[in-house]
Amino acid sequence: MTSIDPGRLSLLELFQEEARAQAQILSDGLIALERAPRDPVTLEASMRAAHSLKGAARVVGVPVGVTLAHVMEDCFVAAQEGRVVLDAGHIDMLLRGVDLIVQIGEARDIDAQTTLEREVDAFVDALNGRVEGREAPPAAPTPTASPDDAFDLSRELTLAEPLVEEPVAVEPAPAPSRTNDARMLRVRADTLDRLLSHSGESLVESRWLKPFSQSMLRVKRIQHDASRALERLGETLTEANAAPLDARAHAALDEVRRLTAEAHRQLSERLAELENYDRRSTHLAQQIYDEALACRMRPFVDATGGFARMVRDVARALGKDVRLSIAGETTQVDRDILDMLDAPLGHLLRNAVDHGIEDASLRRALGKPDTGTITLEARHSAGSLFISVSDDGAGVDLGALRRAVVRKNLASEETAARLTESELLEFLFLPGFSMRDAVTDVSGRGVGLDAVQDVVRQVRGSVRVTQEAHAGTRFTLQLPLTLSVIRSLIVEVAGEPYGLPLAHVVRTLVLPASAIDTLEGQQHFSFDGKRVGLVTAHQILQSSAFEPLNDTLNVVVIGQGAASYGIVVDRFMGERMLVVQPLDKRLGKVRNIAAGALMENGDPLLIADLDDWLRSVEKLVGSGELGRVGASAARASVASAKRVLVVDDSLTVRELERKLLASRGYDVSVAVDGMDGWNAVRSADFDLVITDIDMPRLDGIELVTLIKRDAQLSNLPVMIVSYKDRAEDRQRGLDAGADYYLAKGSFHDQALLDAVRDLIGEAKS
Structure with a gap:
């Protein structure tokens, strides 16, 4: 592999940024031209993007980029002059040219550029052939440098400023305009995180002044009360002596009044200053935080760049005509959330094209336009960020969804029939769930919506789906405005x-x-x-x-x-x-x-x-280790009732015995098998254990043995209630340490109650 001269690397990095920005402009423009091929504004913007790329490639010495951009520019000029009408075939080919532009920008060595030269030559021949075949324009001239080109380049080439390792670096302007006052800044993550941390601490510190000012108010009231008390004292002394006070007494009282008034004035002034400081510092802290938070925020449009192209390509692969509409492009989104949106929104958009939008013939039969519409919207509401993906397609076939749920053994037919629409739609988010029987390039593997839900939950958000038959489906993501x-x-x-x-x-x-x-x-x-x-x-x-x-x-x-x-x-x-x-x-x-x-x-x-x-x-x-929630609180209404633990793997038997004993005032808990019962007796106090024998994980005989061998539990009475009523079964249970053995097949309600009463007495002492 032949490396590129290190001296050119910085220029190539700039060209890479330029190629990405202009490729996005071209991609958006081409998708718009597919709907309105003669739109002069879009044609002009696309032509200018190709022209700027040509100049940038010439400056950094990438001839293959010059060749590619030149032929695309000629195609747009031909469309502007009416010599070519851009159809779907032209758009497909020009989008392939956009992909090549990105690849050229990312080529890091000469060998890669050589490979791309062959692809570009083939592309140039194909595009020229298509243009010539329809309108027979003159062959595209070989790109050569000219004074005019150099002049245009000096005026219109827009390159990103050099990337540096300082805290702030500048990204390229995304629009093709010559100036962009609202320049996007990229801030180092660690610097931003420190700024957010300090601003948060500033907010905390500013809140300290509020209770301080309240305490000063209390001092002010005390001082006021003291002043009033002194006045009353003077009045009292005057009345008691029944004679005027001497000059020294009057002077002392006057001095006290003067000092009190001065203290009151000083205190009022200090308190006013503190209140002003509180307002200023709180406002300043809020400004710092708002500015720091704004550094994290980016417009929603930054996450939507490739979606229109993706929807268009998926739709064409499926033989559908679909248009993507994006609303709320300027909605501000936390950069971390914006970065994670690409994959889930991609899943939802592909899902909408494949599952939501019907074929054109079916849409016509339903009175819909041939072109399906998918809407991607972002908005702020009630302190949250809401992003929705909706379509005007067929909605979810609830009948097919019920059948899929039953077919995948996720619910019985009876249960599935009782599920509400919202409950049914939740199955769409299960891992591996798909309503498709066959796997295609677009769907059928069941790895889409569950991935969407996982990503959304990672940022403490939620996702829900609603639908209306033949009117469309809407997926709504509710996300926090910021992760900070x-x-x-x-x-x-x-x-x-x-x-x-x-x-x-x-x-x-x-x-x-x-x-x-x-x-x-x-x-x-x-x-x-x-x-x-x-x-x-x-x-x-x-x-x-x-x-x-x-x-x-x-x-x-x-x-x-x-x-x-x-x-x-x-x-x-x-x-x-x-x-x-x-x-x-x-x-x-x-x-x-x-x-x-x-x-x-x-x-x-x-x-x-x-x-x-x-x-x-x-x-x-x-693991069976879940503890009880405070025995005193959990049993407040039955504090004096004796506690019985029923251990049986049969729900019917457990509930029968529980209700029977509870009806007589006993405090009854249940365990689903021997292991669950063993964990229960070790985590709470019981007066009696009633257990079956045949149970999974740990049978009744083993449970009895463990209880009787435990020094702290050995005195706990244990009763075996089992269908096994042979003498040897009974003896085996008693040998293990059981205090009572009752056969299920022969006992009636009173027999169980009598046995419990014999072992531990009445329910309440």
């Missing part, structure tokens, strides 16, 4: 404050202890008609044991659908806007923690990673 500041719910756990991003908080509520129930070995409560599991933040964060202060629990509901949980915290401390302070990279990924922040009083707190919290809860559930 998040609105959070502040809670206290084990004496420490934590910030829970509100984007991931479903609801907060104060739950009475009587609302807690135990099912399948886990504590639950009713929320929006569903059973939601309950766990303490203490266990998630592995802090001290949770001890409720009263008969109510402060609960934060997080998660979605079946993966929803209520997290018990010590107390709610309100909502705050938190300036995110990234953790030191040397710490690596801290489990359950996303970042740090400062509260308004300067105290540090940790921002929770609620996705991590959900994973931690799932792990606790899967």
